[in-house]
Amino acid sequence: MPAADPAVKNAKTNTSSRLPELQPAQKIELFRQMVQIRHFEEKAKQGFLSGKIKGFCHLYNGQEAVAVGSISVLNEDDAVITAYRDHAHALARGSDANACMAELFGKITGCSRGKGGSMHFFDVKKHFYGGHGIVGGQIPLGTGLAYAQKYLGTNRVTLAYMGDGAINQGAVHEAMNLAALWKLPIIYIIENNEYSMGTSIARSSAGDPLTKRAGAFDMAAIQANGMDIDDVRAKTFEAVSLARTESQPTLMEIKTYRYLGHSMSDPGTYRSKDEIETRRKNDPIEIYKARLLEQKIATEESLNAIDEEALAQAQAAYDFAEASPEPELETVYEDIWTPEDQIPEFQPNHR
Amino acid sequence: MPILTYREALNEALSEEMERDDRVMLMGEEVAEYDGAYKVSKGLLKKFGPKRIIDTPISETGFTGLAIGAAMYGLRPVVEYMTWSFSLVCYDQIVNNAAQVRYMSGGQLSVPIVFRGSSGGGLQVGATHSHTPENWYANVPALTVITPAFPDDAKGLLKSAIRSNNPVCFLENEKLYGYKDEVPEGEHLTEIGKAKVRREGSDLTIVSNSGSTHRALNAAKILEAEGISVEVIDLRTIKPLDFATIAASVVKTNRLLIVEENKPFAGWGAQVAYQVQRELFDDLDAPVHRLTSLDVPQPYNGRLEQYVLPNEERVVAAVKEVLA
Ligand SMILES: Cc1ncc(C[n+]2csc(CCOP(=O)(O)OP(=O)(O)O)c2C)c(N)n1
Ligand SMILES: [Mg+2]
Numbered sequence: 001m002p003a004a005d006p007a008v009k010n011a012k013t014n015t016s017s018r019l020p021e022l023q024p025a026q027k028i029e030l031f032r033q034m035v036q037i038r039h040f041e042e043k044a045k046q047g048f049l050s051g052k053i054k055g056f057c058h059l060y061n062g063q064e065a066v067a068v069g070s071i072s073v074l075n076e077d078d079a080v081i082t083a084y085r086d087h088a089h090a091l092a093r094g095s096d097a098n099a100c101m102a103e104l105f106g107k108i109t110g111c112s113r114g115k116g117g118s119m120h121f122f123d124v125k126k127h128f129y130g131g132h133g134i135v136g137g138q139i140p141l142g143t144g145l146a147y148a149q150k151y152l153g154t155n156r157v158t159l160a161y162m163g164d165g166a167i168n169q170g171a172v173h174e175a176m177n178l179a180a181l182w183k184l185p186i187i188y189i190i191e192n193n194e195y196s197m198g199t200s201i202a203r204s205s206a207g208d209p210l211t212k213r214a215g216a217f218d219m220a221a222i223q224a225n226g227m228d229i230d231d232v233r234a235k236t237f238e239a240v241s242l243a244r245t246e247s248q249p250t251l252m253e254i255k256t257y258r259y260l261g262h263s264m265s266d267p268g269t270y271r272s273k274d275e276i277e278t279r280r281k282n283d284p285i286e287i288y289k290a291r292l293l294e295q296k297i298a299t300e301e302s303l304n305a306i307d308e309e310a311l312a313q314a315q316a317a318y319d320f321a322e323a324s325p326e327p328e329l330e331t332v333y334e335d336i337w338t339p340e341d342q343i344p345e346f347q348p349n350h351r
Numbered sequence: 352m353p354i355l356t357y358r359e360a361l362n363e364a365l366s367e368e369m370e371r372d373d374r375v376m377l378m379g380e381e382v383a384e385y386d387g388a389y390k391v392s393k394g395l396l397k398k399f400g401p402k403r404i405i406d407t408p409i410s411e412t413g414f415t416g417l418a419i420g421a422a423m424y425g426l427r428p429v430v431e432y433m434t435w436s437f438s439l440v441c442y443d444q445i446v447n448n449a450a451q452v453r454y455m456s457g458g459q460l461s462v463p464i465v466f467r468g469s470s471g472g473g474l475q476v477g478a479t480h481s482h483t484p485e486n487w488y489a490n491v492p493a494l495t496v497i498t499p500a501f502p503d504d505a506k507g508l509l510k511s512a513i514r515s516n517n518p519v520c521f522l523e524n525e526k527l528y529g530y531k532d533e534v535p536e537g538e539h540l541t542e543i544g545k546a547k548v549r550r551e552g553s554d555l556t557i558v559s560n561s562g563s564t565h566r567a568l569n570a571a572k573i574l575e576a577e578g579i580s581v582e583v584i585d586l587r588t589i590k591p592l593d594f595a596t597i598a599a600s601v602v603k604t605n606r607l608l609i610v611e612e613n614k615p616f617a618g619w620g621a622q623v624a625y626q627v628q629r630e631l632f633d634d635l636d637a638p639v640h641r642l643t644s645l646d647v648p649q650p651y652n653g654r655l656e657q658y659v660l661p662n663e664e665r666v667v668a669a670v671k672e673v674l675a
Contacts, residue, residue: 054653055475106475106652117477117651133479134437135409168408169440196409198385204408270385329658332647 019073019237024297030072030229031292032306034064034285037088039307039314040097044087044104044118047318048264053104057118058085062259065284066191067092069232070159070254073240079149081129081142082161084119085191089161090131095123101317107324114327115335135196136162136169139188143175146186150247157185157243159236165196167210176251180217185243187236188251191226193258198270214251226256227284230291257282352533360502360534361391361467361523364509365429367537369399372427375513376403378414379431379468388433389469389528415441415466419449422464422518429513432468435522436482449518450493465512467521470498471562471612472649472660474525481649481656483612485560486619488520489590495519495543496589500564502532504587507541515543524561546593548600552582555606555670558597558623560586563610563661570666581670589619594626601627605636606673610661615643640673642666 022030041061047053060067067088071080082089090100095111103110104118112122112131121131129145132138142160149156166172167190179186190210194201207213211221220242224235232254239250257279261268292298355363369375381388383396383406396404407414411432418428432438438445449462472481489496495517499505505523512519549564550571557567564585571581582600586593601607607627609620624639642661650656 055477055651056480103651106655112651114652114655115478115648115650117475120477120479120651133477134440137440137479165409168410168413170410170412171440197381197388199381199406199408203384203406326654327650327652329655332645332650332655332659336647 019234027292027297028306030068031285031288031298031303032310033068033092034229034288035307035310036097036313037064037068037091038285039310040087040091040100040317043101043314043318045260045264047101047104047321052322053118054106055117055119056084057104057264058262059260059264060085060088060258062279062284063191063193063226063256064088065229065232065288066189066226066254066256067161069229070189070236073233073237074159075156077127077154078156078240079127079129079142079145079158080161081138081145081158082131083135083138083163083166084131084133085163086119086121086131090121090123090126090128093123093126093128095121095126095128097313097317098320099123101321102324105321105324106326107321108327108331109320109324113331113335136166136172138162139166139169139172140175142188143179143184143186146179146184146249147182150185155244157187157240159187159189161189161191163196164190164192164194164201164210165199165204167213168205173213176214176219176249177217179249180219183247184249185247186249187239187243188249189236190251190253191256192253193256195258195262195271197262197266200270209253211251211253220248220250222250222252224252224254226254227282227287229284229288352535354531355502355506355534356528357499357502357505357523357530358389358391358528360506361509362393362395363534364506364513365392365395366398368510368513369395369403373403374425375427375429376405377429377431378405378407378418380407380409380433382406382431387431389525391523391528392431411437411440412444415444416448418464419444419452419462422449422462423452423460427463427513429465429467432466434480434525435468435470435484436480438466438468438484439482442487445488445494445518445520446491450491454493461516462518463516465509465519465521467509467512467523469525469528470522471524471526472644472656473562475651475653475656477651478648483522483561485520485522485589486613486617489619493517494590496522497543497587498522498524498561498589499587500524500527500561500585502530502534503539504541504547504585506534507539508543508587511540511543514540519543522561526562527565541587544588544591544593546584546586546588546596548582548596549585550581550583552580553604554580555608555673556582556584556597556600556604557608557610557666557670558584558586558620559610560589560619561612563612566661566663566666567610570663570670573663573667574670579670579674592619592622597623597627598631601631602634605634607635607639608666608669608673609639609641610666610669611641611643612661613643615641615646618643637673640669642669
């Protein structure tokens with residue numbers, strides 16, 4: 001794969017809008033969010049290993065700059081939707097870490113009331129539309145969010161994330177065609193971490209880079225370096241501007257790497273320890289930390305303090321999740337039909 | 352007789368059939384280099400090479416349709432779904448192509464293919480990953496639907512499925528992969544479409560399949576201690592349905608409980624109940640009872656999920672209800 005290409009591939013970008021320079025406090029906030037996610041995931045790992053978190057648990061370590069950087073250029077009321085590796089997107093969208101951890105523990109205080117689990121986080125108040133377990137299934141949904149945003153004249157946009165493996169689902173291509181054809185305000189973000197489970201990108205995908213697939217639809221395409229949060233922000237901002245001002249979709253490919261197994265159940269025999277160690281040296285949090293120090297925006301001590309705080313917050317979330325009550329058995333019958341649909345014919349005792 | 356896990360029994364069936372017929376090949380996500388998400392295909396890449404053990408991209412519609420086309424042209428593909436829940440992505444290919452092409456072509460084409468993979472709930476993987484979709488496929492004419500509960504049947508039925516000239520949906524159970532039991536060596540074929548009495552009894556018959564057969568057998572043990580004698584029939588093949596074996600048992604015990612993990616609406620158990628009341632009405636001493644999962648999506652929370660599934664306590668209570 002070639003290195004991230006700074007140029008937009010199809011010359012359809014909106015060049016008029018420029019990403020505003022961040023204030024020091026905002027830069028520190030980005031750092032804080034990435035560190036928060038790293039500690040959250042480490043706690044989730046601990047919860048899984050001690051048997052308190054069950055099912056599938058896909059962690060985000062190494063990819064933090066992607067969710068934090070891209071979501072940071074959105075307005076609060078823009079929509080976000082992603083796959084099952086979703087903890088970071090919820091947290092970056094501002095979801096309560098306690099509610100997220102409680103969801104992993106299956107508690108009633110969880111962001112999906114203990115019904116969704118790791119793969120199915122939802123927080124619609126924060127315009128986070130999930131958390132989806134079927135590879136590629138969220139991409140038509142995200143396209144529908146953008147369709148409704150345009151239909152309703154909201155001037156909002158949607159970020160729809162998928163993995164590099166998901167790009168090979170038919171539904172993804174169908175949805176991208178619709179978005180290009182109908183000029184929908186959506187940004188498709190491929191989080192290219194080079195593997196889909198144990199399959200390297202070279203073994204799963206013809207055509208390199210993946211952004212080439214946008215060409216068939218005359219859709220704008222752009223690549224970003226997912227280890228550099230500033231690059232993620234700049235590129236996502238271009239795409240978001242195009243969506244917001246011209247209602248045009250973009251396919252983004254953000255190059256990143258996951259440090260841990262595909263899920264907690266993955267032995268990881270398909271890549272070498274050396275490969276992981278080498279990639280870990282290019283850590284998005286460390287890179288940004290060095291930049292903040294270099295820019296004299298923060299000191300080693302102040303950033304360490306943020307780290308300590310994030311760790312304490314993750315521990316507090318863990319404690320909250322543990323102490324939270326289990327859902328009552330009767331809750332299995334809740335959240336199936338909306339109240340409007342509870343017309344008499346749907347009532348179990350209806351005669 | 353060797354003791355094998357359900358997983359190893361499946362692996363042996365695949366291996367033996369691939370040795371026997373070089374038109375048999377296996378295709379699916381992570382089946383080759385990763386040895387299978389649930390290790391059913393362990394070692395097969397080494398043995399048969401990448402021409403016959405094929406890793407696919409995550410493109411269920413594409414590779415399922417491709418395999419059906421290859422079957423129409425004379426290959427005998429085995430397609431693995433990491434879980435049957437993901438087969439919903441390519442439901443159209445299975446239902447509209449694999450199941451219809453022979454009929455629509457007036458018998459010119461046949462589709463000797465096996466679709467297989469894990470299924471079932473109880474692992475806390477949530478609503479999208481916990482389906483038991485045998486009913487959805489059994490509803491389609493021309494599809495054979497098999498759900499083995501024991502290692503010997505896993506092997507014998509998979510071998511038969513691969514030799515069948517019809518499209519077969521072969522639903523394994525994720526919770527049973529590690530289950531150990533005796534498995535005959537070499538040529539061991541289990542006839543498709545035949546149920547098996549897994550435990551004899553006289554007071555009541557339970558008909559069940561897959562994971563629910565184990566629930567039924569465990570419940571039968573508990574009930575035996577209370578002096579209640581339960582006969583357990585493992586359906587093994589959902590379609591074609593072996594009504595004769597069910598009928599022989601009901602005529603003997605005069606009471607029937609059906610246990611299935613599916614959601615209740617129009618499951619295979621409803622079909623069995625219909626046929627039993629239609630043909631054996633006079634042999635029944637009590638209405639046919641049917642235990643299924645609750646009619647709700649699968650929750651992640653473990654306690655809730657156990658509550659939704661037809662667990663052993665519910666089986667025991669249901670038996671007592673029928674006998675009351
Ligand atoms: C339709 C479907 N097929 C298979 C799976 C099993 N599965 C879950 S994640 C995954 C790999 C996806 O890789 P990628 O899209 O690169 O995302 P990443 O896990 O790297 O974030 C697979 C095969 C699934 N969930 N849905
Ligand atoms: Mg990936």
